Amino acid sequence: xxxxxxxxFWLVLxxxxxxxxxxxxxxxxxxxxxxxxxxxxxxSLLLGFLVIFIVWFSAAVILNLxxxxxxxxxxxxxxxxxxxxxxxxxGFIGGFGGALTSWLAYVMSTPYKLVDSSRNDVID
Amino acid sequence: MIHLRRLxxxxxxxIGYTLLLYYPINTSSGSLPPIGSFFNPFSGFWQNAEKTTPxxxxxxxxxxxxxxxxxxxxxxxxxxxYATDDLDLALLQGYLHAKDRLWQMDxxxxxxxxxxxxxxGGRLLENDQRMRRMGxxxxxxxxxxxxxxxxxxxxxxxYVAGVNYYINNLSKKEFPVEFKLFNYHPELxxxxxxxxxxxxxxxxxxxxxxxxxxxxxxxxxxxxxFDDLFPKWNPKQSPIIPSEVDxxxxxxxxxxxxxxxxxxxxxxxxxxxxHIGSNNxxxxxxxxxxxxxxxxxDPHLSLTLPSIWYEIQMKSEEYNAYGVSLPGIPxxxxxxxxxxxxxxxxxxxxxxDLYEIEWVDSARNSYHLDGKVMNVSLEVEEFKVxxxxxxxxxxxxxxxxxxxxxxxxxxxxxxxxxLVSDNCIIASFESLNRATNFLEYYESLRPFKxxxxxxxxxxxxxxxxxxxxxxxxxxxxxxxxxxxDGSKKGNEWSGYVPFESTPxxxxxxxxxxxxxxxxxxxxxxxxxxxxxxDDFRGRSLNERLHRMDKISIADMKALQNSTFDLxxxxxxxxLLDLVVDTMDSSWLTDxxxxxxxxxxxxxxxxxxxxxxxAFNDLIWDEISAGESTADAEMLYPxxxxxxxxxxxxxxxxxxxxxxxxxxxxxxxLALLSLDKSMHIYDSLTQxxxxxxxxxxxxxxxxxxxxxxxxxxxxxxxxGTANALNSIKGTHGPSWRMIVQLSDPxxxxxxxxxxxxxxxxxxxxxxxxxxxxxxxxxxxxxxASPDALKDxxxxxxxxxx
Numbered sequence: 001x002x003x004x005x006x007x008x009f010w011l012v013l014x015x016x017x018x019x020x021x022x023x024x025x026x027x028x029x030x031x032x033x034x035x036x037x038x039x040x041x042x043x044s045l046l047l048g049f050l051v052i053f054i055v056w057f058s059a060a061v062i063l064n065l066x067x068x069x070x071x072x073x074x075x076x077x078x079x080x081x082x083x084x085x086x087x088x089x090x091g092f093i094g095g096f097g098g099a100l101t102s103w104l105a106y107v108m109s110t111p112y113k114l115v116d117s118s119r120n121d122v123i124d
Numbered sequence: 125m126i127h128l129r130r131l132x133x134x135x136x137x138x139i140g141y142t143l144l145l146y147y148p149i150n151t152s153s154g155s156l157p158p159i160g161s162f163f164n165p166f167s168g169f170w171q172n173a174e175k176t177t178p179x180x181x182x183x184x185x186x187x188x189x190x191x192x193x194x195x196x197x198x199x200x201x202x203x204x205x206y207a208t209d210d211l212d213l214a215l216l217q218g219y220l221h222a223k224d225r226l227w228q229m230d231x232x233x234x235x236x237x238x239x240x241x242x243x244x245g246g247r248l249l250e251n252d253q254r255m256r257r258m259g260x261x262x263x264x265x266x267x268x269x270x271x272x273x274x275x276x277x278x279x280x281x282x283y284v285a286g287v288n289y290y291i292n293n294l295s296k297k298e299f300p301v302e303f304k305l306f307n308y309h310p311e312l313x314x315x316x317x318x319x320x321x322x323x324x325x326x327x328x329x330x331x332x333x334x335x336x337x338x339x340x341x342x343x344x345x346x347x348x349x350f351d352d353l354f355p356k357w358n359p360k361q362s363p364i365i366p367s368e369v370d371x372x373x374x375x376x377x378x379x380x381x382x383x384x385x386x387x388x389x390x391x392x393x394x395x396x397x398x399h400i401g402s403n404n405x406x407x408x409x410x411x412x413x414x415x416x417x418x419x420x421x422d423p424h425l426s427l428t429l430p431s432i433w434y435e436i437q438m439k440s441e442e443y444n445a446y447g448v449s450l451p452g453i454p455x456x457x458x459x460x461x462x463x464x465x466x467x468x469x470x471x472x473x474x475x476x477d478l479y480e481i482e483w484v485d486s487a488r489n490s491y492h493l494d495g496k497v498m499n500v501s502l503e504v505e506e507f508k509v510x511x512x513x514x515x516x517x518x519x520x521x522x523x524x525x526x527x528x529x530x531x532x533x534x535x536x537x538x539x540x541x542x543l544v545s546d547n548c549i550i551a552s553f554e555s556l557n558r559a560t561n562f563l564e565y566y567e568s569l570r571p572f573k574x575x576x577x578x579x580x581x582x583x584x585x586x587x588x589x590x591x592x593x594x595x596x597x598x599x600x601x602x603x604x605x606x607x608x609d610g611s612k613k614g615n616e617w618s619g620y621v622p623f624e625s626t627p628x629x630x631x632x633x634x635x636x637x638x639x640x641x642x643x644x645x646x647x648x649x650x651x652x653x654x655x656x657x658d659d660f661r662g663r664s665l666n667e668r669l670h671r672m673d674k675i676s677i678a679d680m681k682a683l684q685n686s687t688f689d690l691x692x693x694x695x696x697x698x699l700l701d702l703v704v705d706t707m708d709s710s711w712l713t714d715x716x717x718x719x720x721x722x723x724x725x726x727x728x729x730x731x732x733x734x735x736x737x738a739f740n741d742l743i744w745d746e747i748s749a750g751e752s753t754a755d756a757e758m759l760y761p762x763x764x765x766x767x768x769x770x771x772x773x774x775x776x777x778x779x780x781x782x783x784x785x786x787x788x789x790x791x792x793l794a795l796l797s798l799d800k801s802m803h804i805y806d807s808l809t810q811x812x813x814x815x816x817x818x819x820x821x822x823x824x825x826x827x828x829x830x831x832x833x834x835x836x837x838x839x840x841x842x843g844t845a846n847a848l849n850s851i852k853g854t855h856g857p858s859w860r861m862i863v864q865l866s867d868p869x870x871x872x873x874x875x876x877x878x879x880x881x882x883x884x885x886x887x888x889x890x891x892x893x894x895x896x897x898x899x900x901x902x903x904x905x906x907a908s909p910d911a912l913k914d915x916x917x918x919x920x921x922x923x924x
């Protein structure tokens with residue numbers, strides 16, 4: 001339950017950061033939340049991907065719905081994919097960035113353990 | 125120490141990682157936009173997905189408005205601006221142009237200033253060099269300085285301020301999608317950029333030059349044959365100014381034609397098509413059903429998305445005009461106010477001449493002129509190129525203008541728009557927008573120098589008029605048609621036709637004035653001129669307006685949408701007569717039954733077009749053979765001359781094919797071309813049975829960057845080049861307007877596009893299908909915002 005709340009908080013924060021600060025900073029939010037959630041590598045990657053995917057995908061879906069797909073159709077023609085695929089591609093690009101940062105966040109949290117364990121002073 | 129290292133290392137790692145991730149995701153690769161910044165839904169292209177219901181808050185309080193203003197957007201998002209002060213109108217027109225058409229304005233100005241390679245890379249460098257060499261950027265710079273002396277400069281300054289208010293308040297996520305796609309930022313607007321847009325119009329409307337082709341063709345055929353095949357005057361022509369007009373002015377003196385004769389391997393790249401077919405006409409009250417004058421105008425320009433036009437109404441205490449404006453240029457170009465209506469078609473006079481330069485030595489820095497040695501002035505132009513080093517180009521300036529071709533024999537270009545630095549085009553539009561009667565219309569045209577236009581006029585008072593206005597160079601009879609000797613100063617132009625002597629007609633006896641890009645005058649006009657004139661639409665229009673009486677608005681709509689082609693009506697019977705006793709087939713029956721209407725779903729126009737093209741290919745085999753042998757640009761006779769030859773000299777030597785021992789006549793060519801066209805038709809219909817005209821002649825409205833996804837292809841529409849509904853592949857009626865000068869004024873209009881330049885807007889292309897069907901919208905020329913309440917989509921109120 002606690003972890004679910006953290007993930008929800010992560011989603012909201014990512015939205016707010018992307019809207020009000022800079023879209024690129026949405027990629028960096030895993031640096032806060034992955035160490036906090038203390039997941040293994042695979043789960044970190046998947047969750048990082050999923051959170052940013054959801055944020056980017058849902059934002060694109062909302063914009064697309066209020067535009068009744070007019071622009072999506074144009075851009076789809078430009079990049080030779082269908083409109084639904086364009087939405088998925090948007091989510092995937094975001095998710096990819098999120099997964100990469102999650103990997104970084106996971107790796108960064110690991111050296112603490114290594115350093116501390118060499119001193120027999122493991123801090124979890 | 126350990127703590128510091130434990131803290132520092134992750135931070136450095138984070139920064140490094142961020143940079144590593146940020147760089148590839150935010151950097152463009154080749155022609156592709158940066159993937160992250162383009163796709164992200166917070167500032168990328170998704171932000172351009174406009175809501176289908178207009179709305180939202182627009183705060184314009186910091187704009188510097190003098191008095192309160194209300195802007196009402198009607199159901200097609202046409203803004204109706206209600207201000208008190210004229211300068212507020214200027215600010216808001218600039219703002220609205222930028223709001224809806226910023227990228228179009230940017231790219232139009234860049235094209236004329238030779239700066240496209242900065243955005244699109246080296247493939248457009250040659251185009252940029254040609255623009256600078258033609259002098260567009262330099263002339264725009266001079267125009268911008270000289271406009272300070274024109275009336276209405278303050279209005280222009282405010283217009284620019286309005287554009288820049290929009291740009292300065294634009295966040296990256298609000299950039300038009302093309303800026304995101306091509307990965308660059310909008311620049312602040314300036315008066316010079318407005319001058320670039322004016323020069324872009326000059327390039328489109330009077331940038332054509334056929335001197336090279338004409339000189340080569342005359343060399344190939346000889347002077348006698350050239351004069352026979354390319355006569356200057358079509359005897360069937362029905363000029364703009366009716367023959368009843370008496371030219372009391374004196375003509376210009378004749379001079380010996382001193383053209384240089386010789387092949388030139390280069391080819392001119394003509395940005396303007398040969399006939400930009402526009403129509404305008406005005407009929408007096410006595411000829412109309414309701415007893416009010418009616419004015420119609422449909423300028424046929426390049427059909428693009430965003431559209432070349434932006435519809436707007438602007439009202440202040442002293443100004444109330446409605447019509448279409450050109451994004452980047454203030455005021456209304458074609459429209460009406462509470463008293464008058466006006467419109468334009470292109471004149472098409474040749475205002476561009478090539479002069480051969482006689483260099484003193486191989487250094488090519490000095491040239492002969494009347495026995496004296498003149499030095500060129502060198503101008504170094506720098507071209508920025510995307511993803512490449514800048515390129516420098518040296519342009520040599522002579523007394524004639526820039527040296528345009530330098531390889532082999534050199535040619536300098538004299539182009540009128542570069543010479544008329546007092547071209548107060550904006551002041552002219554401003555006066556026209558405010559004019560209340562005939563005299564004010566007439567005087568408003570005085571500052572207008574280029575590109576020359578047929579300005580049509582009608583007023584509530586019942587006047588109709590048409591003036592051919594622009595700086596018209598005074599040239600001897602044949603001068604300007606061929607390359608001239610640049611070593612003789614006597615070959616220069618002898619000034620311009622005085623304003624009072626440019627062709628003009630006011631309230632003619634026939635009860636109408638009209639133009640369709642044909643010859644402005646008959647042969648009695650005292651000033652010799654040459655140009656690229658229409659030979660069929662003008663005749664067709666004059667003949668039909670003569671016939672018409674009790675004209676209704678529906679009649680005017682039908683006339684603007686007429687797909688009848690006079691050239692087909694004249695050529696086809698002649699061709700059929702030649703083959704009728706030799707061949708009989710259902711193919712020919714279709715053509716015999718055809719009414720010469722180029723309707724979209726008709727099949728006969730396809731057959732005729734194939735036959736006409738095949739016939740033309742055979743007749744002018746001498747010229748096409750010369751063109752391919754010498755690899756030199758050639759000129760081909762006009763269709764009216766072919767028709768005249770068929771009518772009067774069916775055994776003309778040019779009907780004989782050069783590659784055969786037999787002496788062919790027109791009949792042989794008609795049969796051969798018929799056979800060829802039937803074969804082509806059969807092969808085409810194997811893939812597309814019932815191939816109709818709209819499918820055969822596809823009409824496309826391309827996005828300005830030619831991105832297919834932002835363009836509309838294969839529009840279901842009729843019309844052809846020589847019909848009043850003059851639609852070619854990418855050219856056609858860019859704005860159809862009908863104004864009834866009643867009280868209150870009633871008007872109808874449409875253009876093929878939409879008010880928004882944003883491909884993600886529901887108003888990007890919303891008028892195209894109605895335009896293709898020949899439909900019109902009633903234009904809401906409302907006196908106040910309240911009068912628009914039934915049509916309002918959105919309102920912006922600005923307090924001072």
